[in-house]
Amino acid sequence: MWRGMVTGISMRKPTIQDVAREAGVGVGTVSRVLNNHSAVRGATRDTVLKAIADLDYTPNPHARRIAGGKSYTISVLLPVVTTEFYVRLLDGLETAFQEARYDVAIFPLLDRSRLERYLGSHTLAYQADGLVMATYNLTQMFNEHRLRTQQPTVLVDAYAEGVDCAFMDNVTGGKLAGEYAATLPGTLHAIWVETELDQLFTTRVFEDRRAGFLKAVAGAGREVKSEHTSSFDPLAARNSACTLLDEVAAGGGFPCTVFASADLLAGALLDEVRARGLTPGQDVRIIGFDDQPWAAARGLTTLHQPVENMGYEAAQLLLSRLGGHRGPARARRFEPKLMVRDTA
Amino acid sequence: MWRGMVTGISMRKPTIQDVAREAGVGVGTVSRVLNNHSAVRGATRDTVLKAIADLDYTPNPHARRIAGGKSYTISVLLPVVTTEFYVRLLDGLETAFQEARYDVAIFPLLDRSRLERYLGSHTLAYQADGLVMATYNLTQMFNEHRLRTQQPTVLVDAYAEGVDCAFMDNVTGGKLAGEYAATLPGTLHAIWVETELDQLFTTRVFEDRRAGFLKAVAGAGREVKSEHTSSFDPLAARNSACTLLDEVAAGGGFPCTVFASADLLAGALLDEVRARGLTPGQDVRIIGFDDQPWAAARGLTTLHQPVENMGYEAAQLLLSRLGGHRGPARARRFEPKLMVRDTA
DNA sequence: GCGCCACATGGAACGGGTTCCATTACGGCT
DNA sequence: AGCCGTAATGGAACCCGTTCCATGTGGCGC
Numbered sequence: 001m002w003r004g005m006v007t008g009i010s011m012r013k014p015t016i017q018d019v020a021r022e023a024g025v026g027v028g029t030v031s032r033v034l035n036n037h038s039a040v041r042g043a044t045r046d047t048v049l050k051a052i053a054d055l056d057y058t059p060n061p062h063a064r065r066i067a068g069g070k071s072y073t074i075s076v077l078l079p080v081v082t083t084e085f086y087v088r089l090l091d092g093l094e095t096a097f098q099e100a101r102y103d104v105a106i107f108p109l110l111d112r113s114r115l116e117r118y119l120g121s122h123t124l125a126y127q128a129d130g131l132v133m134a135t136y137n138l139t140q141m142f143n144e145h146r147l148r149t150q151q152p153t154v155l156v157d158a159y160a161e162g163v164d165c166a167f168m169d170n171v172t173g174g175k176l177a178g179e180y181a182a183t184l185p186g187t188l189h190a191i192w193v194e195t196e197l198d199q200l201f202t203t204r205v206f207e208d209r210r211a212g213f214l215k216a217v218a219g220a221g222r223e224v225k226s227e228h229t230s231s232f233d234p235l236a237a238r239n240s241a242c243t244l245l246d247e248v249a250a251g252g253g254f255p256c257t258v259f260a261s262a263d264l265l266a267g268a269l270l271d272e273v274r275a276r277g278l279t280p281g282q283d284v285r286i287i288g289f290d291d292q293p294w295a296a297a298r299g300l301t302t303l304h305q306p307v308e309n310m311g312y313e314a315a316q317l318l319l320s321r322l323g324g325h326r327g328p329a330r331a332r333r334f335e336p337k338l339m340v341r342d343t344a
Numbered sequence: 345m346w347r348g349m350v351t352g353i354s355m356r357k358p359t360i361q362d363v364a365r366e367a368g369v370g371v372g373t374v375s376r377v378l379n380n381h382s383a384v385r386g387a388t389r390d391t392v393l394k395a396i397a398d399l400d401y402t403p404n405p406h407a408r409r410i411a412g413g414k415s416y417t418i419s420v421l422l423p424v425v426t427t428e429f430y431v432r433l434l435d436g437l438e439t440a441f442q443e444a445r446y447d448v449a450i451f452p453l454l455d456r457s458r459l460e461r462y463l464g465s466h467t468l469a470y471q472a473d474g475l476v477m478a479t480y481n482l483t484q485m486f487n488e489h490r491l492r493t494q495q496p497t498v499l500v501d502a503y504a505e506g507v508d509c510a511f512m513d514n515v516t517g518g519k520l521a522g523e524y525a526a527t528l529p530g531t532l533h534a535i536w537v538e539t540e541l542d543q544l545f546t547t548r549v550f551e552d553r554r555a556g557f558l559k560a561v562a563g564a565g566r567e568v569k570s571e572h573t574s575s576f577d578p579l580a581a582r583n584s585a586c587t588l589l590d591e592v593a594a595g596g597g598f599p600c601t602v603f604a605s606a607d608l609l610a611g612a613l614l615d616e617v618r619a620r621g622l623t624p625g626q627d628v629r630i631i632g633f634d635d636q637p638w639a640a641a642r643g644l645t646t647l648h649q650p651v652e653n654m655g656y657e658a659a660q661l662l663l664s665r666l667g668g669h670r671g672p673a674r675a676r677r678f679e680p681k682l683m684v685r686d687t688a
Numbered sequence: 689g690c691g692c693c694a695c696a697t698g699g700a701a702c703g704g705g706t707t708c709c710a711t712t713a714c715g716g717c718t
Numbered sequence: 719a720g721c722c723g724t725a726a727t728g729g730a731a732c733c734c735g736t737t738c739c740a741t742g743t744g745g746c747g748c
Contacts, residue, residue, distance in 0.1 A: 015704055026728035031706060041726060061471075062415070063704035065406040066733055081452060082426050106450075108425060127405075235579050359734055370698035375736055383696060407734035410703055 014055040023051035034059060035101075061103070073103045074318065075128035077118065079135055079201065081108050084292055085307060089134060089156065092311025100319050102129070112139075112200050119145040130318045132156060135201050138163070152321035156314045158202045159331065164321070166314035166332040170205050173303050173336035174212025177259050177287050180338055181213075182220035184285050186255035187248065191240055191265050194229040209261045209289060225251075230265055237268035245272060245284070254283040257344065263290040266300055270343065285344035289336070299342030310334045358399040367395035378403060379445075405447070417447045418662065419472035421462065423479055423545065425452050428636055429651060433478060433500065436655025444663050446473070456483075456544050463489040474662045476500060479545050482507070496665035500658045502546045503675065508665070510658035510676040514549050517647050517680035518556025521603050521631050524682055525557075526564030528629050530599035531592065535584055535609050538573040553605050553633065569595075574609055581612035589616060589628070598627040601688065607634040610644055614687065629688035633680070643686030654678045 020027045025048060032040050033048040040048075051057075065071055074097055078086055090106065097104050105128065109115040119141050131153040133142075138160050146153055155165040181188055192210055195203040217224055226247060230240035248256045260266035266288030273284045280286060281299075288295060288302035295302050313332050364371045369392060376384050377392040384392075395401075409415055418441055422430055434450065441448050449472065453459040463485050475497040477486075482504050490497055499509040525532055536554055539547040561568055570591060574584035592600045604610035610632030617628045624630060625643075632639060632646035639646050657676050 016706095017704080020728090027705080028707080028729065029727060032727090035706085039726060044726080060410065060704055062406045062409040063733095064706075066404065066410050066703095066735085067705040067707085069706085069733065071406070080426050082424050082454075110426075233578070235582070238579070360736095361734080364698090371735080372699065372737080373697060376697090379736085385696065388696080404734055408736075410705080410733095411735040411737085413703070413736085 013060075014057045016057075016059065018055055019048065019051045019057050022055055023048045070129050071127050072101065073105055073128050074130045074132060074315075075118075076104055076106045076132040077109055077115065077134065077136065078106070079108065079110050081106060084290070085157075085305075086134070088307040089311040092308035092313075093132060093156075093315050095308075096312045096315030096319065100315075102319075102322075115139075115200070116141055130154075130322055132314060132318060133158070137200060137202055139200075152318055154314050154318040154321075156310065162329050164314075164317040164330050166310050166317065166334065168305055168307070168310060169333050169335050170208035171212035173289065173305070174209035174214075174259075174261075175216040176212075176336065176338045177209070177289065177303060178213040178216025179220065180340070180344070181257050181259055181285075181287060182217050182222045184257040184344060186257050186285070187225040187252055188217060188222060188257050188259075189226050189228070189244055189248070190224055190259045190261065191228045191230055191237075191244065191269070192261050193232050193265065195232070206261055213259055213261075225256075232262065232264060234264065234268060237265045238272060240265070241269040241272040244269070245276060245278075248284075254278065255285065256283075257285040257287070259287045259289075261289050263288040263292040263295055263300065263302055266302065266343075267292075267294070267298070270298065270300065280343045287344045291339055295339075296341065301341045301344035302339055303336040304339050305336045306334050357404075358401045360401075360403065362399055363392065363395045363401050366399055367392045414473050415471050416445065417449055417472050418474045418476060418659075419462075420448055420450045420476045421453055421459065421478065421480065422450070423452065423454050425450060428634070429501075429649075430478070432651040433655040436652035436657075437476060437500075437659050439652075440656045440659030440663065444659075446663075446666075459483075459544070460485055474498075474666055476658060476662060477502070481543060481546055483544075496662055498658050498662040498665075500654065506673050508658075508661040508674050510654050510661065510678065512649055512651070512654060513677045513679050514552035515556035517633060517649070518553035518558075518603075518605075519560040520556075520680065520682045521553070521633065521647060522557040522560025523564065524684070524688070525601050525603055525629075525631060526561050526566045528601040528688060530601050530629070531569040531596055532561060532566060532601050532603075533570050533572070533588055533592070534568060534603040534605065535572045535574055535581075535588065535613070536605050537576050537609065539576070550605055557603055557605075569600075576606065576608060578608065578612060581609045582616060584609070585613040585616040588613070589620060589622075592628075598622065599629065600627075601629040601631070603631045603633075605633050607632040607636040607639055607644065607646055610646065610687075611636075611638070611642070614642065614644065624687045631688045635683055639683075640685065645685045645688035646683055647680040648683050649680045650678050 016027050016030050019030050023030065025044060029040060029044060030048055033045050061072070076090070076093060078089070080086060081090065094104055107118055109118055115136065116139075128151065131151050133153065134156045135158055136142075137158065138155075153163055155163050155167075157167055159165045159167050190210070190213060193206045195206060197203065214224065226244070228240045228244050230236045244258065248254065258269060260269050266286050269284070269286055270280055273280050273286070278284055286301065288300050291302045291304035310332070317330060317332065360371050360374050363374050367374065369388060373384060373388060374392055377389050405416065420434070420437060422433070424430060425434065438448055451462055453462055459480065472495065475495050477497065478500045479502055480486075481502065497507055499507050499511075501511055503509050503511050534554070534557060537550045539550060541547065558568065570588070572584045572588050574580045588602065592598065602613060604613050610630050613628070613630055614624055617624050617630070622628055630645065632644050635646045635648035654676070657678075661674060661676065
């Protein structure tokens, strides 16, 4: 039920017929304008656009779907929607799909059973025209699903042969941190996140950051004095910060430089450094990773990941397939960027 | 594009026409069977259902929407989707709506700007046939939205005059905790969660639990020796546990009974009790609140909230409005249930 | 046996887009 | 001026359920 905004009088929601009549053209022309099927004269297009604006017309998405025989919907499968990373990823994805007049349906599937329920379900899986999967390793079930549905698919934050992918180059990220750290005075240290091994997700992130970091440091002729680990949780992060600082104090003392491979770790370290009356960026130089929203405010030197951009480009890969593009699988690699601020 | 499962040969997805032909009836009859419009003879219904099964037919939701002139979609607005509480709430909501052949669109809107963007948006807001709002306080904007769209609305985990509501009775929850705690030996203590005052959300939860608890304890002729607060975060919870235990040790000593008004607090307390070599359920009796998934495993005595049930009933309230029910706003109250386990 | 009514059923019209074919308009060429 | 080809355009047919009206059926009462 639609009601006119101004008058409050009940009136039908305008249809493409109304627009066509208002603009003095045929419905086909209006449809062509809406979908950018370019065979429309400029003047005609303007008339139509004016009529659309005048009537405050919005095309009915359901009618479009049934007429077009497509759902104009993309399924996005990801572990959770509330972390910084996925919020930004969705931002990029949604921007791109919106431009192309596709809807996005988001499925937060945190465990294998939910993922498999999705992949096995007719109703859900057949509904979409395309599939975006973030951070998942490809299971056997996925391959069956893909074969069955023939759905164009793109992987984000993951890599596999034979599928379009967009992923962050964490090795380069670690390398950038390492190269910069090698130029700083004092002993070198690192804290890594130890991820519980879940086959379901791509968990090479921290291994990659580590590989890049160690290689770069070694390449600069320096050595890493100590490496620590922590789980991804504030309490554990604070503990590992304590351990590290105790060790440095007991050893050669300050200054030192620490690559904290996630901003969560870097933040906890920063807290502990301050709590001990030490000066960040002087006694203890800290390089984080992620560029969380608070990082700039707290002056944290860290690696910024172009996550929105990655999402946008992933969507483009999928859209090109939906537009009929054939050819071998493509992979897009994205590089983090070092943001030098106060802490290092 | 739909492909037959068995043969792999490309074939059209079956339509209601196909079903009608297969069953030897008219399309109207098939539609009536699908929608339980009861004026169908039992035998005919069976024939139709068999045809549906044989053809593996699923109705096209988009066609249904455009033909029915409704979206058959309910918008669910909530702060986040990943916490235990909302996962369970959604479970109940989705069960009920699925039974009624309604789809659910979930909008996690954590801040005011996003909520207002939703409420102000034509496209989003008009799309749905009904609205479920969880945990939000009603803003001016909501009232305008409701007036404009005339959408049936139900509030969950919140209460307001003039709107259908379903909410958890935290006062009774606190009362149950208090009554039980009053029967236990030793001094009585409590830890409350201090919520930052956000006008956007209903944050009376802990006030209500406190009111119920204090009243019940007083009613049993006992007194609360000390009350503590903590923010909702593991680190702070652990700290407040330390403070409390220190205080008890310095005072009359053990045993004592603690009502930790959220399982997060109770868990941290349990950790600290164990860390100090004390025996939970003996030296320190702990009553939590929430019945998190791990609570049973760790033997935590706590209050279980029938959250799924609340979601289900909230959906029923909305569905009855969608079915044309008139009449004054109704409120459904749900009571937590005490789960006595090892810790108290 | 006849008339009625309630119930059951078939199917046309409809809803709002997309697609495609037939038609028109127009610029360019002889 | 006359002809042609192409770009632009109108609109019918179509997509797939729902709804509603007209038709058909059976049972019941007299």
